[in-house]
Amino acid sequence: MSGVRETLAVCRYEFRMQIRKRSLWITIALLAGSLAAGRFGMGPRYAPASPGAPAREVMTRWAFLFSVILPIAFGMALADRLLRDRRLRTAELLASMPPGSGGRLTGTFLGSVTATGAPALAAMLVAAGYETVRRGDPMMIPWGLAAFAAVLAPALVFVAGYALVCPLVLTAPLFRVLFVGYWFWGNLLLPATLPTPTGSLLTPIGSYAASWLLGTPVLHAGIPGPLSFLRPEPTGSAAAGSIALLVVAGLIPLLAAGLLRGRWRTA
């Protein structure tokens, strides 16, 4: 298929442009740094200090510590990506090229999402490197990567779908405000206070994946609340289901945007 190469070209350059965003690197560095320095009742400081603490537990604690706040930065950094071609007036030229809007959308998604995840991955690797030295356990880096893939990456995909598409309708500033509000309400607020999806399979903070990796419920996974069918026991299969649900839910807005854009062109 000729469309694949063109999609990869979009992906390559959208990646390049996003990864050059200095504000993204600075924000992630500051947030990750302050999370690492702070005590939030769940961070790596709560992992057993003994040298024999399992790498799986140590690195999962790092991953879910980061996943509490870093996805907010993902949303902020991605909110302008699809709007940008309109603002920079590059949309006209792109529309005169053979790749269709579907290929451009897919390429933009893949490129900007991987670039947005890069600083967070770097933060995990720094943490893993630190733990390797501190605890002398060579398994820290592999488990750091696994925890990133299970906890942070699904959050990134979920957030990206909405952060790319919603600003087309809402404008980027309004989306950013609403998104921060959503993050605290939908991930951290307890259902006892207000009806919220906190602790369900559809919680991008990664409650289920982190609970499964740790072997003990964390981040309110499975806490009673509305939509009780989305709140099973935090087992391995529930964690896998949560990851799949988050990824699919993140792709829905992209599919919708793809269909609508295709129709606008001929309107």
Add this chain to the structure above:
Amino acid sequence: MDIAITGLRRSFGRVTALRGVDLTVRGGMYGLLGGNGAGKTTLMRIMAGVIAPGAGQVRIGGYDLTTRSGRRQVQRRLGYVPQDLGLYPDLSPREFLDYVALLKGLDDSAARRRQVEELLDVVGLTGVAGRRMKGFSGGQRRRVGIAQALLGDPALLIVDEPTAGLDPEERIRFRTLLAGLAGQRTVLLSTHIVEDVAQTCHETAVLAAGQVIYSGSVADLTRAAEGTTWQMSSAGAPPIEGVVVSAVARETGTQFRVISPARPSPDATSVAPTLEDGYLALMQRHSSTAVG
């Protein structure tokens, strides 16, 4: 690539931009003239496959632009410089050209790199090829615009006001470059600068209010003002009749160049028209028939 357009209409909400355009272009450099809002950009965007035609027939090189597959076929052979071209500020011209080349399907990386370097040289951007485009001057942006359009050696070039805002030397360099490219290609050039068309095109069309009011040779358009172009001197007041093309103050009074069907004053002398005179005579005739 031959262009054949019949009965093309396109509106945006309540604004009708094109109201029944008929146009035939057969290769070479072709000028598209017309006032602000005449519909030039809309026509070019349709030909570039950026927007769909409303009604009517648009065929380019035999491909039907009203179908998606026809649009794709034309876009594979197209170089387009939009009137309002945006660039990515974070990329360098070299990277931007590489990106456009990839989008146009130039997959062989060695050939792609060679072509990018060649075009950077053609438009004189080699010196800044690695610099980010943020802060580029108007002329530098235009050069990037032309270079990207030439990638992939397109059979059809559509350039929408490429010389707007350029200094005279740069403008002449650009139009000469475009004319040189028109050898084996179709180059469609829209502009407000009649002189650019006079210097580079054999054929031209004039759009007014969404319709083609003239299409044919540049020489014939110039002849439209034959016998109606006058030169005269007057102590101060401009002539009442006709359209004043130019007014030059002299010690003896002001010298006017006037387009008018009748001799505007007894001392006026008939002079040979230029393309600009022909264009103005056509517009004048069109507006008087449109009103009357």
